[in-house]
Amino acid sequence: MAFSAAKALFSVLRIPHYSSVGAPLLISSSSSLYALSFLCISFSIKLITGHVVDLPLVSDYFIMITIVGTIAAFDSNASVVVQGRCEFMRRGSLRLVKNAKTRVCCSQIRLGDSVDDDETCELVNGVELTLGEDHADRIDAYLLKAVKNNNGTGVLLLSDVLGFEDSATRDFAYRVACNGYNVLVPDLFRGNPWTKDRPSSDFELWRAQHARERVAKDINTSAKWMVEEFLAAGISKKLGIVGFCFGGGRLVETLAYDEGVYFSTGISFYGTRMELSLALSVKVPILFISGDHDPLCPVGPLNEMAKSIGRGSRVLVFKNRGHAFAHLPESPEEDRDAEEAFMAMRNWLHKSLVANEELNASSV
Numbered sequence: 001m002a003f004s005a006a007k008a009l010f011s012v013l014r015i016p017h018y019s020s021v022g023a024p025l026l027i028s029s030s031s032s033l034y035a036l037s038f039l040c041i042s043f044s045i046k047l048i049t050g051h052v053v054d055l056p057l058v059s060d061y062f063i064m065i066t067i068v069g070t071i072a073a074f075d076s077n078a079s080v081v082v083q084g085r086c087e088f089m090r091r092g093s094l095r096l097v098k099n100a101k102t103r104v105c106c107s108q109i110r111l112g113d114s115v116d117d118d119e120t121c122e123l124v125n126g127v128e129l130t131l132g133e134d135h136a137d138r139i140d141a142y143l144l145k146a147v148k149n150n151n152g153t154g155v156l157l158l159s160d161v162l163g164f165e166d167s168a169t170r171d172f173a174y175r176v177a178c179n180g181y182n183v184l185v186p187d188l189f190r191g192n193p194w195t196k197d198r199p200s201s202d203f204e205l206w207r208a209q210h211a212r213e214r215v216a217k218d219i220n221t222s223a224k225w226m227v228e229e230f231l232a233a234g235i236s237k238k239l240g241i242v243g244f245c246f247g248g249g250r251l252v253e254t255l256a257y258d259e260g261v262y263f264s265t266g267i268s269f270y271g272t273r274m275e276l277s278l279a280l281s282v283k284v285p286i287l288f289i290s291g292d293h294d295p296l297c298p299v300g301p302l303n304e305m306a307k308s309i310g311r312g313s314r315v316l317v318f319k320n321r322g323h324a325f326a327h328l329p330e331s332p333e334e335d336r337d338a339e340e341a342f343m344a345m346r347n348w349l350h351k352s353l354v355a356n357e358e359l360n361a362s363s364v
Helices: 002-012 032-049 059-073 167-178 200-208 212-232 246-258 276-281 299-309 332-354
Strands: 078-082 094-098 104-106 124-131 139-146 154-158 182-186 239-244 263-269 286-291 314-318
Touching: 124 167, 124 212, 139 167, 139 212, 154 167, 154 212, 154 246, 167 182, 167 239, 167 332, 182 212, 212 239, 212 246, 239 246, 239 332, 246 263, 246 276, 246 286, 263 332, 276 299, 286 299, 286 332, 299 314, 314 332
Parallel strands: 154 182, 154 239, 239 263, 263 286, 286 314
Antiparallel strands: 078 094, 104 124, 124 139, 139 182
16 A cells, blocks of 8 residues: 555656666565655645655655655755765765855756775765856866864865866766765866867867966865865864866965965875966965876975975875876786875875874975
């Protein structure tokens, strides 16, 4: 009886009979009562708020979802987004998102093969944001927050030229969040990132469209937003910053202008077009990661920059590696080095932001 009623409500609510991972969404006789309970509440939510509840989930989530659905039924500004269990190739989350001054949307997170199945990972929430008060200064961003193992610290992640929506950047940000951090990835290119199908002859013209002053302002807006949000939540205002390629170069500029106000440390992965003269203004340690075969980020200037910054800064060089190996590995050998680079970054962040240890040249 309960199974039949649940099946009927599936049709009324236009809920798919298949989960988000493509497997059938089965309601067994043992779980049908839980399913019916949740579906009744879902129907109430639809009648009261007009929101349709998306149900790509597995049956053992029904009890927890019923509680969330009850909350939503009493709040006309709420919507419920339910996603699948945390799995190796695809991690999901359950979250209740309320309309607020900052625009918030939800999207499912897909992971690539770079994630280690043995890695300890709690559920992670991911939301899309619009930062900035003035229309001209508004930028999109993506925020990932660890749910259960949140260590109360934040990391600003600056992407490469492929932008904040690139899957490799999202996957890397997710892994950082899995280690307990709140990770913000801003759109540094205002919806106009570089794309791989464009001819290389267009690159300089494209890059000229993104003035350093505007990019620096967007990074500052992102950092300020994180500080204000974390202060309101009682989280430490000191942040870490990580950057790849284009973002790795802007990381040095950001820390030079910041002078230790917002950020406690930085990790630059093969940063491009970095200015050595800025090193003297950096007040926090930086871990530089690069390959010795990277023409876009030669090791010599990195060593000079680390020496000028001091404060325990270090250069970690991987032999026979070119550009972007750490977040875009293309071989099993690069996979191994990418994992080592990630672990070095994780240890560096932990010592500086979580353990508050004094960094030195042998910290990682």
